[in-house]
Amino acid sequence: MKRFGKSVIAVNKANFFVDDDEFVSLLGPSGCGKTTTLRLIAGLERADEGEILIRNKVVNALSPSERDVAMVFQSYALYPHMNVFRNIAIPLEIRKMPKSEIKERVESIAEMLGISELLNRKPRELSGGQRQRVAIGRALVRQPNLFLLDEPLANLDAILRHRMRGELKALFHHINGTTVYVTHDQEEAVAMSDRIIVMNSGVIQQIGAPEEVYKRPVNKFVALFVGTPQMNIFEVKDIKSMKSVLSSQKLSAVEKLMHEGRVEIGIRPENILFGKGPLSGEVSLIEPMGANLLVSVKLLLDSDTINVKLFVSNTMEVREGEILKLSFKESEILFFLNEKRVEIESQDQQNSDREA
Amino acid sequence: MPERSLNPKHEKGYWWAIVGFVVPVLFFFTVFQIYPLSKNVWLSLTNIAGRLTLGNFYRTLSSQSFWQSTWITVEFSLISVSIEMFIGFIFALLLNQEFRGRKAVRTIFLIPWALPTAIMATGWKFLLQHSYGPIPWILYWLHFVKEPPYFLSLPKNAFISIVMADVWKTVPFCALLLLAGLQAIPKDLYEAMDVDGASWFFKLRRLTIPLMLPAIIVTLIFRFLQAFGVFDLIWVLTNGGPGNATMALSPFIYQQTFNWLDIRNGAATAVMTALYILAIVAAMWVTRSYIGRRYA
Numbered sequence: 055m056k057r058f059g060k061s062v063i064a065v066n067k068a069n070f071f072v073d074d075d076e077f078v079s080l081l082g083p084s085g086c087g088k089t090t091t092l093r094l095i096a097g098l099e100r101a102d103e104g105e106i107l108i109r110n111k112v113v114n115a116l117s118p119s120e121r122d123v124a125m126v127f128q129s130y131a132l133y134p135h136m137n138v139f140r141n142i143a144i145p146l147e148i149r150k151m152p153k154s155e156i157k158e159r160v161e162s163i164a165e166m167l168g169i170s171e172l173l174n175r176k177p178r179e180l181s182g183g184q185r186q187r188v189a190i191g192r193a194l195v196r197q198p199n200l201f202l203l204d205e206p207l208a209n210l211d212a213i214l215r216h217r218m219r220g221e222l223k224a225l226f227h228h229i230n231g232t233t234v235y236v237t238h239d240q241e242e243a244v245a246m247s248d249r250i251i252v253m254n255s256g257v258i259q260q261i262g263a264p265e266e267v268y269k270r271p272v273n274k275f276v277a278l279f280v281g282t283p284q285m286n287i288f289e290v291k292d293i294k295s296m297k298s299v300l301s302s303q304k305l306s307a308v309e310k311l312m313h314e315g316r317v318e319i320g321i322r323p324e325n326i327l328f329g330k331g332p333l334s335g336e337v338s339l340i341e342p343m344g345a346n347l348l349v350s351v352k353l354l355l356d357s358d359t360i361n362v363k364l365f366v367s368n369t370m371e372v373r374e375g376e377i378l379k380l381s382f383k384e385s386e387i388l389f390f391l392n393e394k395r396v397e398i399e400s401q402d403q404q405n406s407d408r409e410a
Numbered sequence: 411m412p413e414r415s416l417n418p419k420h421e422k423g424y425w426w427a428i429v430g431f432v433v434p435v436l437f438f439f440t441v442f443q444i445y446p447l448s449k450n451v452w453l454s455l456t457n458i459a460g461r462l463t464l465g466n467f468y469r470t471l472s473s474q475s476f477w478q479s480t481w482i483t484v485e486f487s488l489i490s491v492s493i494e495m496f497i498g499f500i501f502a503l504l505l506n507q508e509f510r511g512r513k514a515v516r517t518i519f520l521i522p523w524a525l526p527t528a529i530m531a532t533g534w535k536f537l538l539q540h541s542y543g544p545i546p547w548i549l550y551w552l553h554f555v556k557e558p559p560y561f562l563s564l565p566k567n568a569f570i571s572i573v574m575a576d577v578w579k580t581v582p583f584c585a586l587l588l589l590a591g592l593q594a595i596p597k598d599l600y601e602a603m604d605v606d607g608a609s610w611f612f613k614l615r616r617l618t619i620p621l622m623l624p625a626i627i628v629t630l631i632f633r634f635l636q637a638f639g640v641f642d643l644i645w646v647l648t649n650g651g652p653g654n655a656t657m658a659l660s661p662f663i664y665q666q667t668f669n670w671l672d673i674r675n676g677a678a679t680a681v682m683t684a685l686y687i688l689a690i691v692a693a694m695w696v697t698r699s700y701i702g703r704r705y706a
Contacts, residue, residue: 098601119607131602135620144616145606196606 591625
């Protein structure tokens with residue numbers, strides 16, 4: 055646990071393990087405590103409670119240097135007065151490695167990152183993407199226990215970010231580095247990680263493989279935070295309105311749930327089928343997204359009107375104001391009771407997959 | 411409808427405002443800067459009959475007093491500025507630490523710099539006085555010396571005294587300028603070094619000092635210019651004495667001009683001092699642009 059001042063708890067009861075050679079992302083909105091968690095692991099912050107272990111050793115009392123971790127900062131933190139070679143060589147110079155070995159290592163890292171021809175340049179003479187590679191090179195050159203990456207792609211433009219995402223994933227896969235990666239970009243986390251830790255307000259919400267977090271979010275926060283466009287979530291106010299959405303078996307289960315609190319239904323845009331079905335609604339907005347159109351539809355469910363978004367292939371012709379026939383893929387519908395996801399088939403399994 | 415221009419030059423009264431702001435400045439600048447300066451240069455280049463001559467410079471450059479004053483000024487500047495930079499740097503590092511009441515300490519710390527030099531020099535004169543000043547006697551009571559030393563009436567000690575008083579006064583100034591430079595270094599550079607395992611000394615040598623060089627140069631320029639023109643401290647504390655032992659260039663100019671009424675030689679000495687200062691500034695400027703190209 056980490057406190058700032060007397061009353062602000064930045065990270066609360068964060069409990070997780072990272073396996074050897076695993077790439078784990080800490081994902082969450084700004085200010086959720088993910089960077090603080092990373093800094094706690096690095097030793098740049100001291101934990102007020104709890105233990106941090108690296109290679110089965112409690113490191114709480116150790117200084118950052120004794121923990122043998124390498125960190126890539128969001129700002130890259132390159133030394134402005136040193137050229138690229140020096141920037142990458144610094145961790146080795148600190149370790150008093152012989153000059154010839156430093157040269158060898160720096161050059162091989164530079165080659166791996168494709169920055170060999172930049173070794174004599176100063177950071178200010180580099181583009182954002184090149185600086186980013188230098189920062190990564192400085193971390194890689196040490197071959198540490200653990201890599202800590204703090205939003206390393208946040209300062210790059212969109213195209214470069216996509217490219218570096220793939221490169222980074224391949225790179226860390228190649229070197230088998232154990233990595234903790236902080237990001238607020240869920241796409242990045244899903245695309246790169248073996249496992250994702252979703253955080254909000256200093257509390258871990260869910261830990262799981264990207265697919266698990268995407269398909270089986272433990273609560274409404276995770277459901278809404280992971281995935282673009284966002285999951286459609288709407289409240290069940292009147293059970294009658296759900297007749298055309300749910301089978302009778304689920305309908306009765308939902309009805310029972312409604313006695314326990316607020317019930318919401320979630321469905322991802324790709325699980326709303328278009329063309330035929332029991333539901334119909336008016337198209338209110340069309341957003342072209344390349345191969346697909348993201349279509350907003352005002353859906354009439356008995357007395358309720360709800361807004362949902364769904365994908366329609368761009369080969370179809372859809373116009374605003376048009377009435378569309380839709381159906382929900384029933385197996386992919388998620389149920390939330392008081393913001394927490396519940397399984398509907400077998401009642402006794404409720405909440406069982408909640409973690410944290 | 412006529413288009414309204416956004417250009418302020420088309421605003422009514424714009425030119426009058428310019429004239430109103432510029433004329434007073436120009437007037438005072440001419441009366442108090444340009445006129446005295448050109449008058450001084452003119453005096454240095456003419457003889458009593460108003461004829462152009464280099465005689466004043468010939469006499470100045472061949473006088474032993476002038477070279478002695480030059481040497482004293484150079485010695486004073488080099489020694490006091492070096493000590494001030496060193497101590498100032500240490501204080502800047504200390505003041506850069508997080509501690510309780512840092513703001514209060516920083517303010518109190520500035521007091522010596524805020525005092526008018528003449529007043530603080532009078533204070534030092536009292537402190538160093540042989541017969542009743544506390545410093546000689548405290549040194550004596552603590553057995554650092556066999557008898558209370560004469561600070562102001564022995565040539566070497568008088569020189570040490572003005573250096574000491576100057577250091578006391580200007581360390582805060584150096585520390586504050588250096589502190590500003592120190593705080594401009596991004597914190598994450600230190601964190602990156604911490605994670606990579608750098609020692610305190612490694613960070614100082616490889617990060618702090620190189621990144622501080624621009625601030626160090628600026629501080630050096632300020633300090634050398636002030637030290638080279640030192641006047642009031644010496645005038646009050648030693649009056650250039652004993653003998654001429656602490657007669658730096660500015661007091662020497664004053665002595666020539668107003669005590670001996672040797673106005674034209676004084677003017678020539680003043681021009682020579684101005685040339686020295688220009689040379690210092692030029693040298694610093696070259697260093698600065700060289701460092702600017704290498705770092706930052």
